[in-house]
Amino acid sequence: MADDASNIEKYVISMRRQFHEYPELSFQEEQTEGVIAEELEGMGLRPVLVPKGGLYADIKGGTEGKTVALRADMDALPVREENDIPFKSRNDGVMHACGHDAHMAMLLGVAKSLMQKRDQFNGTVRLLFQRAEEMPPGGAVELIKAGALKNVDCVVGQHVMSDAPAGIVAVFQKECMANADEFRIRIHSKGGHGAYPHTGVDTLMIGSMLVVQAQTIVSRMLDPTEAAVVTFGKMDSGFRYNIIAAHTDLRGTVRTFSEAGRDKCEKSLKEMAANLCKTYGAEFEFEFLRGYPALINNPEIVSVVESVARKVVGEKNIIHPKPQMGGEDFAYYAQQVPSAFYFLGTTDKNETNPGANHSPQFSIDESALSKGTRLMEEIALKLLL
Ligand SMILES: [Zn+2]
Numbered sequence: 006m007a008d009d010a011s012n013i014e015k016y017v018i019s020m021r022r023q024f025h026e027y028p029e030l031s032f033q034e035e036q037t038e039g040v041i042a043e044e045l046e047g048m049g050l051r052p053v054l055v056p057k058g059g060l061y062a063d064i065k066g067g068t069e070g071k072t073v074a075l076r077a078d079m080d081a082l083p084v085r086e087e088n089d090i091p092f093k094s095r096n097d098g099v100m101h102a103c104g105h106d107a108h109m110a111m112l113l114g115v116a117k118s119l120m121q122k123r124d125q126f127n128g129t130v131r132l133l134f135q136r137a138e139e140m141p142p143g144g145a146v147e148l149i150k151a152g153a154l155k156n157v158d159c160v161v162g163q164h165v166m167s168d169a170p171a172g173i174v175a176v177f178q179k180e181c182m183a184n185a186d187e188f189r190i191r192i193h194s195k196g197g198h199g200a201y202p203h204t205g206v207d208t209l210m211i212g213s214m215l216v217v218q219a220q221t222i223v224s225r226m227l228d229p230t231e232a233a234v235v236t237f238g239k240m241d242s243g244f245r246y247n248i249i250a251a252h253t254d255l256r257g258t259v260r261t262f263s264e265a266g267r268d269k270c271e272k273s274l275k276e277m278a279a280n281l282c283k284t285y286g287a288e289f290e291f292e293f294l295r296g297y298p299a300l301i302n303n304p305e306i307v308s309v310v311e312s313v314a315r316k317v318v319g320e321k322n323i324i325h326p327k328p329q330m331g332g333e334d335f336a337y338y339a340q341q342v343p344s345a346f347y348f349l350g351t352t353d354k355n356e357t358n359p360g361a362n363h364s365p366q367f368s369i370d371e372s373a374l375s376k377g378t379r380l381m382e383e384i385a386l387k388l389l390l
Pocket residue numbers: 103139362363
């Protein structure tokens with residue numbers, strides 16, 4: 006007997022709860038992957054396993070045609086769940102706090118539904134279940150290396166979000182998520198006695214000046230119309246009140262959207278560190294670790310997403326937020342083929358103080374999941390036309 010929409014919804018919710026109960030960290034998603042493979046095989050699909058990448062499977066329609074890929078990520082976070090729910094995480098200290106449990110469940114729901122309609126569309130829907138979105142270098146690069154984008158015309162990704170009520174769809178025309186880079190700066194000197202600063206070199210003072218001076222990178226050196234952030238998140242220095250610190254370690258993150266902005270931030274930070282260290286007589290080491298690239302949507306694919314969203318959730322439930330400064334390894338797919346990434350609101354509308362994505366109180370209003378499933382399915386079908 007064919008599954009109707011309400012059976013698909015029940016299936017999606019039960020799968021989501023199962024994934025939620027047994028979350029796994031990035032690159033450790035063995036059990037999750039096993040469950041997905043078994044579900045797909047049960048539907049008559051043949052998943053291809055990609056070490057460190059995840060798995061993918063093709064749903065072939067009536068005749069040859071385009072290939073549209075839909076992506077769900079699989080990993081959880083090192084967060085101890087604080088929600089009191091019957092399907093609370095059983096893996097202590099690990100939680101699906103970013104909603105990837107819902108992403109996998111909705112994509113399985115899409116698969117189940119499309120398997121019943123194979124004579125109604127032409128072409129192929131490729132399901133990408135991807136590992137390790139939360140931990141660079143991420144699983145997307147592994148899937149791509151293994152050929153998961155071969156013959157793919159476009160990729161669509163959907164992410165749940167806590168800052169909009171269930172059923173809202175957030176669409177981004179082009180810039181969606183930022184280049185997410187990390188920097189590490191280590192300043193060394195001979196240190197000295199706190200009472201005789203002129204005999205030593207104070208790395209704590211140099212580091213402090215660098216933190217302050219770097220605030221001018223975004224405000225004075227970048228194009229003011231370009232969104233960017235330079236944040237120092239960690240500073241380690243010194244060990245006693247009357248000793249001049251011989252070492253200072255600084256760590257932080259840079260978020261930009263353009264390659265030019267990214268290069269400028271790296272170069273400016275390095276030059277500032279070099280100049281300050283030269284002035285005061287210290288040495289330094291500088292590392293700029295490029296993380297996920299900016300996620301830039303393709304406006305044509307976005308227009309298909311938006312037209313389907315209009316039908317599924319209605320015009321008044323579509324929002325167009327500003328680009329997000331977070332990172333997403335979906336960006337790697339978008340670099341290869343025209344792609345679109347959008348967000349689905351999943352917060353209970355009666356909730357006055359919802360837990361944000363990545364927080365121990367993050368939760369999902371499951372009434373949004375049937376909409377998310379339908380959106381993904383109909384977007385894929387429309388892109389195949
Ligand atoms: Zn996340």
